[in-house]
Amino acid sequence: MNFKYFHHHFRSERIILLLTLVLFVQTSFGQQQEFDFNDLSSFKNPGDSWRTAGNVFTDLDESNELKVVRGTGILVNDPDRNNGQDLYTEDEYGNIDLELDYLMAKGSNSGIYFQGQYELQLKDSWGVNAITSGENGGVYQRWDDQKPEGEKGYQGYSPRQNVSKAPGLWQHLEVSFKAPKFNAQGEKIENAKFIYVKLNGVTIHEDLELLGPTRGSSVAGEKPVGPIRIQGDHGAVAFRNMKITRFEKPRPELTNLNYKIYKGRYDKEPDYENLPPEAEGKSAMLTSDLNTGADQFLVRYTGELNVPQAGEYTFDLETPGGTGLIRVNEKELLSFRSGGGKTTINLPAGELPFEVIYSKFQDWVDPGLGLKISGEGLREYLISDQSGDFDKPVDPILVEAEDSKVLRSFMNIPGGEESQGKLLTHAVSVGHPLQLHYTYDLNSGTLAQIWRGKFLDATPMWYSRGNGTSVPLGSVLPLGDLGISVGKLSSKEQKWAADTTGRNYRALGYKLDQKDIPSFHYSIYGADIKDELKVINEGQGIQRKISVDTPVNNLHVRLANADKIEKLSDELFLIGDKEYYIRLDDTGREKPVVRSSDKGQELLIPLNSNITYTLLY
Structure with a gap:
């Protein structure tokens, strides 16, 4: 070496x-x-x-x-x-x-x-x-x-x-x-x-x-x-x-915990002095599983919080189907608030008076009481039991790629011009058994993202009413603000088009070969484009071939748009902060150009017949 x-x-x-x-x-x-x-x-x-x-x-x-x-x-x-x-x-x-x-x-x-x-x-x-x-x-x-x-x-x-x-x-x-x-x-x-x-x-x-x-x-x-x-x-x-x-700080612990249960609906804290409880007793931990026999009730816990070390602590209370309240050291941290909430307080060391209230008043929601504590030097932990199904998980609907898989859906692409990313409404995701997959945007003829690992979680699309989206299950590489893949430049200074507006773009769909691998077709600037992608080298990269049947003057392919592009050789470029490589396989003797863009730099190459390159990731 x-x-x-x-x-x-x-x-x-x-x-x-x-x-x-x-x-x-x-x-x-x-x-x-x-x-x-x-x-x-x-x-x-x-x-x-x-x-x-x-x-x-x-x-x-x-x-x-x-x-x-x-x-x-x-x-x-x-x-x-x-x-x-x-x-x-x-x-x-x-x-x-x-x-x-x-x-x-x-x-x-x-x-x-x-x-x-x-x-x-x-x-x-x-x-x-x-x-x-x-x-x-x-x-x-x-x-x-x-x-x-x-x-x-x-x-x-x-x-x-x-x-x-x-x-x-x-x-x-x-x-x-x-x-x-x-x-x-x-x-x-x-x-x-x-x-x-x-x-x-x-x-x-x-x-x-x-x-x-x-x-x-x-x-x-x-x-x-x-x-x-x-x-x-x-x-x-x-x-x-x-x-x-x-995370070296010792955990606060609850001691001498007592509870009282009051049946009925309580939208605000009652006057306990004039309200006898339906049941009361001692408890080893905070829980909503007290066999109240009622859909609407209020449970009040009192005890001491043993704080070994003074400092700042964060309390995260979950009270599904109702509201809750926390008091520590006779200070109210959370007032009655729907669903609970999160709050931070500085606490002295010692045994401090502690109180938690959970008022459940929505009949159709299962009871649940959750309290987590974290702080400086203290990893978040659950100080209650795990009674209650807060997130209501469902069995995921996973799409595997034992062979070539093609799935159309909405797709959220991370990043982009806005921090929240971009929603593709005409996305085609293609899975491969070698665990390297990609999403193609039919609206722009753009390779939007690739990812390595498992294929798709279609639960958001197919569960209940659904929202039309699927989610990649592996490590995702968004391919930046590419705009369109094929564009027309009348001069070296002309900016790359941000979208298909005014470009005579028309999506022509995709065709499947005998192995169910798609090739994508569209027309732009009067040129007919064929876009083929395949996984190569045991899943080490995706090779892309863009062909034009009816050449138009000044057509170019935008291969990458990133904050930085480093040329390692005539054929190999390193994109972004060492995020992926682009290897030029067949350029038809055309020379690539790296120039400035709004994002930083872009890699372009003229398109007269066909261009073949590989994304190594």
Whole structure:
């Protein structure tokens, strides 16, 4: 493996000099530690394979090779060149949320060990279909040399789906980790847990209990705290935007909880002194499951809230079919409000008077009482039971792509000119068994988005009355404000058309081949266009061929519109913030042009016969 340094010119406004390696930011949930990678001072004795960089690229044709631009802001590992060693944080952690971006070289392998014990695998798994615990996002196996061959590895967990991107593209990881818990004698009483792991916006693990350390653990025996350890002896990898949020504050607990039940409808709080309860007693926790035998009632809980540590706390009360109220330390946090609500207050330490009221007056709604508490250094938790079906979940209507699938629906495309995105009313989504899919907009002849992973959730479209939309189930790449794919430019300075208005655009539908793969047809500027898309290279990309039967002067294809487009070679371009590649396969000897656009830059090429290119993602 080789690292190559080269000079690269940056826009001056994009260079931000930071003076410290680690920033601490107070949030409403915990103390957030930000690693800006100006140097390596927050790590213990970093080996020579680790360095900082200003930018980094990979070569899709070379294994374990990264090209590095000198600078800061990115952490890079080069194990083959400098005897790779694992990297340990100076700090040790218990309950945390970890968030970062990482970038793999081709064929590379790394991992993140939580508390130095539990490995989440990082690997180039681009286009891999048979995913295991050893692939990207997997929880690595535990290991026992005493077991028979073939059984030594056990309790490894594969990701739910493979949403891994191509080498050289930034991938986003979010992990919520719960540390193991020990009693006063040092005995483990609760296992560690991944509350969730999200890769590129998709949940790949959830509520996953870790019964013990994974193979390669560097610490003897589980402990309440430990460092973050990044594997450094396997392959070339880069990191940026690393954030750790600690959750170390002890939970407030309810004690001496009593309840009283009053039957009837209460739109406001009654005078309890002159109203005898129908029932009363003690309770171990807040619940609406008190067998009241009535559709309309009010339940009043009183007790003490034991707050071990002073600070700011947020209370989130849910009271379906009615209203609710919270008082803590004789202060009213929520007045009678339909459905409950959320409020924040500073509380002193100690045993504080506590009161919750739930008034249910809608006959047709099932009773339910939910109360969650969170705060600075305190991960949100449920202090009530889970009685009540707040969200009324339904069985999802999922569309799988065992073979080619075509589904017409409305589709919400993220981003766009407005932050809320854009609703396509004539969307055609095409699924492929290699788990790379796309949405095509018949209204503009535009490739709107691609995604990797599972195909579609059609529940919003088909459940009950429905709203006509379907939702991608994988990691979605919106393709920006493309406007139209084929346009006409009478000069180099002419702006690209934002839509089909005045372009004589007419959608002609699509045709299916023998494998049910569609080709799209439309006319624009008097030219007849055929647009063909197919998944190639074991699901590594989507190849697109745009053909014109009746050429018109000055026709162009807009291949990309992004804040930044970097030319890596005559045929390969890196789009946006290392979001995807465009590879030119057959241009008919036409030359691509990168020019400025309202969004930043756009990639154009003349269209005289046909253009073939591939989106690698």
